[in-house]
Amino acid sequence: MSQMPGQDASQPLNGSRPRRELAVCEITTRNWTFEQDVPAYVAAGIDALGIYRPKLDGIGVANAARTLREAGLPARSMISMSHLAGAGDSLPAAVIDDHMRLLDECALLGVETLVVVPGMRHGRSVERVEALAIDALGRLASAAAERDVVLALEPIRAPYFDCLNTLSDAEKMVRTVALPGIGIVFDTWHLWNEAGLKETLKSAADLIRLVHISDWHDPPREHDDRLVPGEGVMPLAGIVRYLDELGYAGAYEVEIFSKDVWASDYHDVLRRCRRWFDGVWGDERQAVQLGAEN
Numbered sequence: 001m002s003q004m005p006g007q008d009a010s011q012p013l014n015g016s017r018p019r020r021e022l023a024v025c026e027i028t029t030r031n032w033t034f035e036q037d038v039p040a041y042v043a044a045g046i047d048a049l050g051i052y053r054p055k056l057d058g059i060g061v062a063n064a065a066r067t068l069r070e071a072g073l074p075a076r077s078m079i080s081m082s083h084l085a086g087a088g089d090s091l092p093a094a095v096i097d098d099h100m101r102l103l104d105e106c107a108l109l110g111v112e113t114l115v116v117v118p119g120m121r122h123g124r125s126v127e128r129v130e131a132l133a134i135d136a137l138g139r140l141a142s143a144a145a146e147r148d149v150v151l152a153l154e155p156i157r158a159p160y161f162d163c164l165n166t167l168s169d170a171e172k173m174v175r176t177v178a179l180p181g182i183g184i185v186f187d188t189w190h191l192w193n194e195a196g197l198k199e200t201l202k203s204a205a206d207l208i209r210l211v212h213i214s215d216w217h218d219p220p221r222e223h224d225d226r227l228v229p230g231e232g233v234m235p236l237a238g239i240v241r242y243l244d245e246l247g248y249a250g251a252y253e254v255e256i257f258s259k260d261v262w263a264s265d266y267h268d269v270l271r272r273c274r275r276w277f278d279g280v281w282g283d284e285r286q287a288v289q290l291g292a293e294n
Contacts, residue, residue: 020244022277023076023253025050025212029266034059038071044270050253051078051111053102065109075111076251077152077210078102083119085132085163091139099140099151107147113210113250114144115154115185121162129163134177141179152209154185160223167191171204183209186243187255189216189226192234198242205246212255213240224257228269230276237280252277 024046026037034055041049049068056064068075082098085091099116106114118133137151144151155170164170170184184207194200201208215232217225229236240252254273261269 020277020281021047021076021251022274023048023050023251024270024273025077025079025253025255026052026055027079028254028256028261028269028273030262032266034064035067038067038073040267040270042071042073044267045274046073046270048074048076048251048253050251050255051075051109053078053081056105061105061108068109075109077113077115077253078106078109078111079115080117084116084136085118085124085129087119087122089124089128091132091135095136096139099136100143103140103143103147103149106149111149113150113152113183113185115210116151117154117156117161118164119161126163130169130173133164134173137177137182138179141177141181145181150181150183150209152183152185154187154212155190156187157190160190165190166194167197167200167204168194171200171207174207183207185210185212187212188234188236188239189214189255192216192236192239197239201242202246205243205248208243208248208250210250211240211243211248211252213252214254214256214258224259224262226256226258226261228256228261228272228276229254230279231272240280 024041026034026049029037029040030052032040037049037055059067080099080102082095082102084095084099086095099114102114105111118129121129140151153164153170153174155164155166158165164173167184167186174182174184184204186201186208189212191197213229213236215227215229215236216234217227218233
């Protein structure tokens, strides 16, 4: 049975453990508008939404917030379109200004997590990019906390980004910042086959604030070649169940970049996501499998 939109996912059902929450990032339904996404997600039994910021341009932040409230659909995340480290050797004021604006939007929309990335090296050393990103997070942390928003770093696999490619690197950065409200996004597509994943997940579990899910086409033909959960070769159910065992209680958010999915029937995509997610928890006795290399 699906959670009713707007239901508090932290509350146990019938005295059992809290219900796991399925969200969908709007990039998954890229060709729909925000106004199309919201009622369709509700109709498909999706518990929450991840905002794809460009879609707000067509409706406006205030109208989007009202649409979400009226639908009873919470917004769990938004992805920053600005890079924390900028492109030069010093931190541009515009980076802080951009993220302050996004934090204000998150507060208005009820968004819990703002997904951020350091960005590309642009000829700089990895250490310099990380230092600039850490500086930016330090400057933004108090503003995020005041708005009840978590700034969550997302590691992205090479070659798509040339900096912050592993969960281990993200954990080191966040522990260096060492401020409340700074966390990590664990994206299964980027990190599922990272060496030593099981131990790194165990070490970083307390920092993970959002989990992105999609499946792996073997081999990927390009970045925009992700699959609906359960339809690829990734041991995705095992990863999700292991996170659950580690105590992760946040949203599992479908984020699919795929030319094939973007050209397909989105109602069907949402139904398949919901069906797979519900099936993950169908047999609690099933052994957790993350892959032989882990």
